[in-house]
Amino acid sequence: MATRDRSGHRVLIDGQQIRLARLVKSGGAGSIYLLADRPDSVVKLYHPSIDRAEYAEKISAMLKLRPKLEPRSFSGRQQVQIAWPSAPVLDSGRRFIGFAMPLLDLEATCELEVMLQARQAEAAGLNPSLGVKMTLAANLATVVAALHHEGHYVVDMKPVNLSFYRDSLYIALLDCDGFSIRGRTRRFPAGQFTPDYLAPEFQGLGVRAGDGQSQDLFALAVIVFRLLNFGIHPFTGRPKHDKVPTDIPSRIRHWHYAYGQTANPLIAPSPISGHEAMPATLRELFDRAFTGTDRPSAADWAKQLTAYARRDAGLLIVCDKKAEHQHFKGLPCASCAREDMLARAKRSSSQRRRTRQRRRQQTRRQTRAHARTRTKAGSTSGGTTTARTTARTTNTARPGALATLVTVVAVVVAVGLMVKSCTSTDTPTPENTARQTSSPVERVQPKRDPVEQIVKVEGGADAAAMRSTVLPVVHAMADGDSARYRLAMQSLERQAVQHPRPQPESLSAYYDSVQMLKPGSDDTALEQSNEALARIIERDPFANFALVELAQRKLLVPDAAQARALYVQALWASPDQPRAWYGVGVSYLTDDPAMAAACIAIAYKQTRRDTEGEILRTVFQMLSGRMGDDRRERLAAADKQAHAMIDALDTANAGSGDASTNATTDAAVTDDGSDAPSVSDD
Numbered sequence: 001m002a003t004r005d006r007s008g009h010r011v012l013i014d015g016q017q018i019r020l021a022r023l024v025k026s027g028g029a030g031s032i033y034l035l036a037d038r039p040d041s042v043v044k045l046y047h048p049s050i051d052r053a054e055y056a057e058k059i060s061a062m063l064k065l066r067p068k069l070e071p072r073s074f075s076g077r078q079q080v081q082i083a084w085p086s087a088p089v090l091d092s093g094r095r096f097i098g099f100a101m102p103l104l105d106l107e108a109t110c111e112l113e114v115m116l117q118a119r120q121a122e123a124a125g126l127n128p129s130l131g132v133k134m135t136l137a138a139n140l141a142t143v144v145a146a147l148h149h150e151g152h153y154v155v156d157m158k159p160v161n162l163s164f165y166r167d168s169l170y171i172a173l174l175d176c177d178g179f180s181i182r183g184r185t186r187r188f189p190a191g192q193f194t195p196d197y198l199a200p201e202f203q204g205l206g207v208r209a210g211d212g213q214s215q216d217l218f219a220l221a222v223i224v225f226r227l228l229n230f231g232i233h234p235f236t237g238r239p240k241h242d243k244v245p246t247d248i249p250s251r252i253r254h255w256h257y258a259y260g261q262t263a264n265p266l267i268a269p270s271p272i273s274g275h276e277a278m279p280a281t282l283r284e285l286f287d288r289a290f291t292g293t294d295r296p297s298a299a300d301w302a303k304q305l306t307a308y309a310r311r312d313a314g315l316l317i318v319c320d321k322k323a324e325h326q327h328f329k330g331l332p333c334a335s336c337a338r339e340d341m342l343a344r345a346k347r348s349s350s351q352r353r354r355t356r357q358r359r360r361q362q363t364r365r366q367t368r369a370h371a372r373t374r375t376k377a378g379s380t381s382g383g384t385t386t387a388r389t390t391a392r393t394t395n396t397a398r399p400g401a402l403a404t405l406v407t408v409v410a411v412v413v414a415v416g417l418m419v420k421s422c423t424s425t426d427t428p429t430p431e432n433t434a435r436q437t438s439s440p441v442e443r444v445q446p447k448r449d450p451v452e453q454i455v456k457v458e459g460g461a462d463a464a465a466m467r468s469t470v471l472p473v474v475h476a477m478a479d480g481d482s483a484r485y486r487l488a489m490q491s492l493e494r495q496a497v498q499h500p501r502p503q504p505e506s507l508s509a510y511y512d513s514v515q516m517l518k519p520g521s522d523d524t525a526l527e528q529s530n531e532a533l534a535r536i537i538e539r540d541p542f543a544n545f546a547l548v549e550l551a552q553r554k555l556l557v558p559d560a561a562q563a564r565a566l567y568v569q570a571l572w573a574s575p576d577q578p579r580a581w582y583g584v585g586v587s588y589l590t591d592d593p594a595m596a597a598a599c600i601a602i603a604y605k606q607t608r609r610d611t612e613g614e615i616l617r618t619v620f621q622m623l624s625g626r627m628g629d630d631r632r633e634r635l636a637a638a639d640k641q642a643h644a645m646i647d648a649l650d651t652a653n654a655g656s657g658d659a660s661t662n663a664t665t666d667a668a669v670t671d672d673g674s675d676a677p678s679v680s681d682d
Contacts, residue, residue, distance in 0.1 A: 005023050006020055006023075006031075006033065006045065007020055007021060007022055007023055007033065008020060010092075011043065011045075011089050011090065011091060011097070011098075012089070012090040012091070012092070012094065013035075013038075013043070013087050013088075013089055013090075013100050014087050018035050018036070018037055018038060018043075019035070019036040019037060020033040020034075020035065020036070020043070021033060021034035021035055021036040022034050024042065029046055029047065029050055029177075029178075030044045030045050030046040030047055030050065030098060031044070031045050031047070032044050032045075033045065034103075035100075038100075039103070040102060040103050041086065041100050041101065041102060041103055042100070042101060042102075042103050043089050043098055043099065043100045043101075044089075044098045044099055044101065044177070045089065045097050045098035046097060046098050052095075052096055052097065053096075054188075055096070055177065056088070056096040057183065057188070058177065058181055058183070058188040059085050059088055059096075059099045059177065060088070060183075061181050061182070061183035061184065061188060062084065062085050062152075062176070062177070062181055063085055063086075063087070063088075064184065065150045065151065065152070065181075065182060066084055066150070067082065067084065067146045067147045067149065067150045067152065068146050068149070068150075069081040069082045069084070069143060069146050069147075069173075071102070072168065072170050074165070074167060074168040074170070075167065075168075077105075079105070079108075079165050079168055079170050079172070080102045080103070080104045080105075080172060081143060081170055081171060081172060081173065082143065082147075082172070082173040082176060083101045083102060083104055083172070083173065083174050083175070083176055084101060084102075084176050085099040085100065085101050085176070085177065086099075086100050086101055086102060087099065087100045088100075099177070101176075104163075104172050104174065105165075106163075108165055108166060108167070109163040109164060109165055109166065109172050110124060110126065110163065110164060110166055111159065111160055111162070111163055112136065112140070112159040112160075112162040112163065112164055112171075112223070112227075113159040113160045113162075114126065115128060115132075115133060115136060115159075115164075115227065116159060116226050116227065116231035117230075117231050118230070125166075126166065129324065129325075129326050130228070130316060130325075130326040130327065130335075131309070131311075131316050131326050132169065133227045133228060134227075134228065134305060134308050134309040134316065135169045135309040136164055136169055136171070136227060137223075137224045137227045137228065137301075137305045137309075138301075138302060138305035138306040138308075138309040139164070139169060139170055139171045140162065140171050140220070140223065140224070141220060141224070141298050141299075141301035141302035141305055142171075142298075142302045142306070143171045143173060144157075144216060144220055144298040144301075145297070145298035145299040145301075145302050147173075147179075147298075148213055148216065148297070148298050148299075150182065151182030152179050152180065152181050152182055153179060153180040153190065153212025153213055153215065153216050154173075154179055154180075154190075154212075154216050154219070155179065155180050155190035155192070155193055155207055155212050155215055155216065156178070156190060156192040156193050156194055156197075157197060157215075157216055157219040157220065157223070158194050158196070158197045158219065158223070159223055159226070161174075161175070162223075178190060178191060178192060180207075180209065180212035187209045187210060188209075189207075189208075189209040190207070190212065193206065193207055193215070195248070195249035195252075196222075196233065196248045196249060196252075197218070197219040197222050197223075198215065198218070198219075198249065198252065199214060199215050199218035199219075199252070199293075200218075200252050200253050200254075200255055201214070201293060202215060203249055203250075203252055203253035204253065214293060214295065216298070217289065217295040217296065217297065217298065218289060218290075218295060220298060220301060221234075221285070221286060221289030221290065221295065221296070221301075222234060224286075224301065224305070225259075225286055228274075228278065228282070229259075229273055229274050229275055229278075229334075230272065230273070230274060230334075230338065232270055232272075232273050233248060234257055234258070234259055234286065234290055235248050235251040235252050235256060235257060235258070235290075236248065236251075236258070236270060237256070237258030237259075237264075237267040237268055237269050237270055238258075238267065238268045238269075238270070238271075239266065239267050239268075240265065240266055240267060240268055241265075241266045241267075243266065244256055244266050244267050246484075246487060251267070255290075255291065257287075257290040257291055258270075259273060259275040259286065259290075260283075260286075260287045260290070260291060261280070261283050261284070261287055262287075271341060272338045272341055272342070274334025274335070274337070274338060276334075277327060277328065277331045277332050277333070277334035277337070278328065278331070278334075279308075279315075279328050279330075279331065281304055282304065282308075285300065285301065285304060308328070314329060315328065315329050316328060316329065317329050319333045319335070319336060321333065321336055322335070322336065367507075370507075370508075370511065371511070466568050466569055466572040467568055469491060469492050469495055469572060470492060470568050470571050470572060470575075470584075472484070472488035472491070472492075473485065473488040473489050473492055473575075473602060474584075474595060474598045474599055474602065475488075475598070476488045477598040477599075477601050477602050477605075477645055477649065478594055478595065478597070478598035478645065480645060480648035480649050481649075482649050482650075485649060489575065492571070492572075492575045493575050493576075495572070496572070496573060496574055496575055499542050499573055500542060501542070502540055502542050502543045502544065502545070502573075503539070503540045503543070506536050506539070506540040506543040506545075506546065507543075507545070509532065509535075509536050510533070510536060510543070510545055510546050510549070512532065513529045513532035513533050513536070513546075513549075514529065514549070516528055516529040516532065517529050530550065530553060533546050533549055533550040534550065537550065537566075537569075541569065541573070542573040542574075543573075544570045544573045544574040544577065544580070547566050547567070547569050547570035547573065547580075548566075548567065548570045548577065548579060548580050548583070550566055551563045551564075551566035551567045551570065551580070551583055552579075552583060554566065555583065555586055555587065558631075560586075560587040560588075560589075560590065560591070561587075563583065563586075563587045564584055564587035564588070567580045567581075567583045567584045567587065568584065571584070576606060577606070578603040578604070578606040578607050578613075578616055579603070579616065581599050581600070581602045581603035581606060582599065582600055582603035582616050582620055583620075584599040585597070585598070585599030585600040585603065585638060585642075586620055586631075586635065589631055589634045589635060589638060590631075590634070593634065593637065593638055593641070594641075596634075596635075596638040597638040597639075597641035597642045597645060598642070598645060600638055600639055600642035601642035601643070601645040601646050601649075603616060603642075604616075604642060604643070604646060605646065605649075617639055620635060621635060621636070
């Protein structure tokens with residue numbers, strides 16, 4: 001509902017009528033106005049729907065117990081440290097409607113969140129050095145200590161809710177009427193909290209009115225840790241056991257702190273963390289904060305951090321290698337160590353990418369040479385051989401179905417070589433590319449998911465086991481959860497790396513099977529070809545090219561359940577196959593359109609160029625048209641929804657600087673201060 005602008009109206013403050021000037025902003029509880037006759041103050045007027053009587057008592061308590069945080073003078077200007085109420089505001093009928101508070105120069109301040117990542121800080125024109133961050137941490141602890149001295153607690157303390165002055169680095173606290181306030185006769189609770197900064201004992205329960213101090217001390221320690229350690233959250237890391245949860249709140253709930261002086265047996269720290277380059281005095285404070293409830297007070301933090309922040313103490317020194325770096329005296333430079341690791345990871349990533357490209361090129365040359373040899377042999381014997389012709393139907397095809405598919409087959413074969421997925425389809429070696437991942441949490445299951453086991457796989461894995469690894473990727477995409485998507489894909493690839501490669505004879509047998517289908521072949525040839533593919537899969541469950549081929553044919557029956565199971569097994573063997581992901585999507589068109597769109601979105605994410613995605617769309621539109629007009633329409637709708645899912649995922653990924661991030665030991669390490677999950681992470 002739109003808020004009525006009361007600019008120009010008069011209110012009573014300290015018995016005087018004051019005219020409201022411009023509306024500054026309007027939030028969920030009230031609107032903030034400048035004052036025409038008091039340029040150093042603003043007022044917050046609560047909306048009529050808010051319980052003003054409750055707030056009247058709370059503001060009255062705040063006026064009686066004001067923390068000792070007077071404005072600080074810097075370069076001849078007064079800088080307000082806390083926007084604490086200075087007087088109640090009444091309407092013409094002398095009814096409470098809000099409160100007055102000092103005006104903060106918002107243009108001179110910046111959110112503390114910006115300082116967690118060096119790139120963000122530099123983009124904002126700020127110095128992200130260790131000395132600056134130490135000063136901010138010390139100032140924050142000092143402000144919190146003053147607040148606690150009067151019995152008030154922030155509760156929802158997190159970097160995005162905290163501001164600081166760019167020039168002086170003094171902290172500025174806003175929205176104080178949302179704090180937990182101690183009154184003369186009762187405590188007024190805070191209404192908000194953030195799980196990533198919520199102490200273990202309050203996870204899943206919330207913070208009771210009297211527990212705000214313990215919560216503040218935990219959140220303060222998390223913020224200080226992130227400030228001094230490149231933005232890394234103290235409850236991220238690389239799990240050593242599958243019992244370790246994948247999301248930060250669950251890790252906090254189970255006390256999975258990875259950066260203590262005593263190693264955690266269940267979770268390892270991020271390899272780009274600088275915690276080992278911190279002095280023992282600070283590490284002891286962090287250990288107390290994150291391993292028990294006897295946490296250091298805000299005053300304890302202020303004392304220790306101020307000692308390191310003071311220039312004359314000489315406890316922070318300039319790095320010998322890079323003047324822009326600072327480190328603790330007597331300890332190595334964490335920034336240099338981190339940059340070296342990032343550089344090595346980048347080189348390793350480039351080398352792996354070049355190796356993959358060389359392998360693809362070599363495989364393509366071998367495949368083409370094999371096809372030419374087969375074609376030449378067929379021509380010599382008087383037969384007409386089409387080395388790569390593949391019919392998309394099934395051994396239960398209707399009479400005459402093969403003839404109707406000739407056009408479709410030609411298109412699929414022609415464009416298939418242009419799509420990345422064909423590399424995986426024609427190649428006996430699955431491409432398993434390491435990706436950065438995080439937190440997989442399964443959402444609701446699809447409406448229908450066949451449990452029939454198509455092929456018994458070596459090692460005891462069956463269709464259900466395959467789906468349990470493939471489907472989390474789809475669910476994460478459908479939910480637009482970037483972190484879960486990365487982790488789920490990484491989990492799938494991690495499993496695929498452990499599989500044996502397709503057998504060389506499987507590729508030869510695959511070409512023999514498709515050569516059974518020549519122009520003018522009857523349905524008997526099609527059945528024989530399908531049986532040959534089934535035999536290949538039975539002998540070699542990881543022959544992804546045969547799996548995708550047979551699945552493609554079953555889509556045209558249509559037998560969506562069997563096609564889906566075969567596609568899933570192909571992805572289980574080798575996840576880097578856009579055509580298989582798209583095929584799974586088509587198999588879901590009738591059963592679950594949302595799942596169909598998610599699978600198609602993953603297919604597009606797997607392609608290297610927009611043209612490849614367009615080829616996939618064209619091919620499957622043609623195949624869907626053979627299944628029925630309604631399928632073509634459903635596919636068009638799912639394709640449109642898939643692009644929306646990709647946009648949502650990309651948006652979530654771009655805004656996840658505060659996300660549950662873990663570092664990799666290799667190329668997945670990022671250079672923006674966040675931890676990027678790796679094969680052995682989350």
